[in-house]
Amino acid sequence: MLSVKTNPLKFHLPVFDGPLDLLLHLIRENKVDIYDIPIADITQQYLDFLSLMESLDLAIAGEYLVMAATLMEIKSRMLLPQAPSQNPEDEEEDPRQELVQRLLEYRKFQATVDTLEGWEEYRKLLYFRGALENPEDYFLPMEAGDISLNELQEALKRALLSAGVQEEKVTAVTPRRRVSLRMKMAELLRKVRSCPEGLPFDSMIEHPAYLYDIVLLFLALLELVRQGTLRAEQETTEDGIILHMREDAV
């Protein structure tokens, strides 16, 4: 259940492959019938998720906003009273119908991803001849004359890129460095380890502090406590949080 409002810090932010993916997630989490989506609830949760993303300073792609508008439109159409009709056959079409069709279609493909992933994993256990020279050995040989000069150029670019010799494009603005949760956890662990007397959590917050960094730091802390690597102490709610290594953790 997406309990965004009640306990935001416990919430593990999943990554979605677009608005349809997010909607399917909400439908699954709420255990509702895809053919009879409670549109008002789902729309609310969808919007809550977008505002959560916003509060975490994550960019929201345009497709998500388009879907939000679609949901709200469906919701308002469902609120309109249906004109009574004599003939049940020309009853107005369910405003959710098109969306349901899209969700069903998308879900079919999503379901095949596991199969492909399994095949990919299996295939990675097989090696073919010449794998040492050609690590990406799913590149089958090419027929003579099948290769254009541009492909030759592309091949060199690829080789240079994979050798890590790409020229960095000069940009006027250096974007703020974004670290991952894993990196943040490693950083936190390193600092705590170097402070046997305990590390005040506040000292980890660098100024100027960005909301994103603070949330990430807190998520890192929660994760490390959950894993049993760190112990967090707080005398009273007024005091700062002091972090220790767990004695049994290496």
Next chain:
Amino acid sequence: MNLSSAIECLLFVAGEPLNLQDMARALQCDEYTAEEALRELQLRLGESGSGLQVVSIAGGWQLATRMEYSETIGRLVTRNGGKLSHAALETLAIIAYRQPITIPEIEAVRGVSASGVVKSLQEKRLVAEVGRKQTIGRPILYATTQEFLHYFAISSLEELPVLENFEPEESDTAGGLLANAALAEASSETSQEAIYPDTP
């Protein structure tokens, strides 16, 4: 001179999947004889405890190492190129089932922009341009390649599971390593129409 050993040599030097026709031509025999010799080779490799095996892949047969040696080999060979992302796999699945397909058509299914993913799949040679659709704007049509089959260690598109039967709730367990063989078997009933339901 023994036919099955000759086939072993052919598969060894080819370095790509060979079909029965290729083998029969080089062996100067008919395809039926080549197929028998191939079975004999598979049997011998298994019985003699060889580290190699014959796999059916990308429409032909190729020599490959057995799975249990992947860790040892991994210490000699560093493989670059990690796994495909979820978005890439999803896009590949759509292309595989609906090919030939245009980028707007992919986007209609996924609900997100697809050109970046398609471009990277194209660079990996897993999909290729196969023509243009005769509609307004003449958008490029994409299809999967031989490398797609090779990448997923399947022999043909017919091994793809039937889309209609897929229930996502049950799929969590389907990803097992050896789903390969079972799926290949299960899919043998599928017809070409089931694979390209939308193609005229």
Next chain:
Amino acid sequence: MNLSSAIECLLFVAGEPLNLQDMARALQCDEYTAEEALRELQLRLGESGSGLQVVSIAGGWQLATRMEYSETIGRLVTRNGGKLSHAALETLAIIAYRQPITIPEIEAVRGVSASGVVKSLQEKRLVAEVGRKQTIGRPILYATTQEFLHYFAISSLEELPVLENFEPEESDTAGGLLANAALAEASSETSQEAIYPDTP
């Protein structure tokens, strides 16, 4: 998991001679054990009637086909003779743009061993030895051939597409071949270090 079969796998994927040290490292055993397993493999291949054999070559061991199958293989190879693998194409591109170039320099770019690929390009007459570099070890310098131009249907190297963002080597080895105005111009913004981080 069997040591001799594991060695078979290593030799199979390597495509170039491996020495005992390489094998022992991948197998996580000592060289003596690796050597024993190698002998066992030789024995098994002989006894089971395999078309393959282990040959000692250039200070190492390599899997090769047995002589008696060379004619059969010949009938396959002549048909496939013109094919270039992805690795071959990439290596060819590096040689074309950076010629004359040594094998270690190619390896510095590709990050993997290049001698096997260069040898096969040489066999296809797409590249040739053109001299030796005046540095320690006097490594062989390679350059593309007339056949290379034929293969791509161009009349001179100057027709190669300009590589934006990548700089050709300006050093002693550049010679006349890359005195290509367009290439020099395109590269003027980049630094030497960025392209060959490992070259002294």
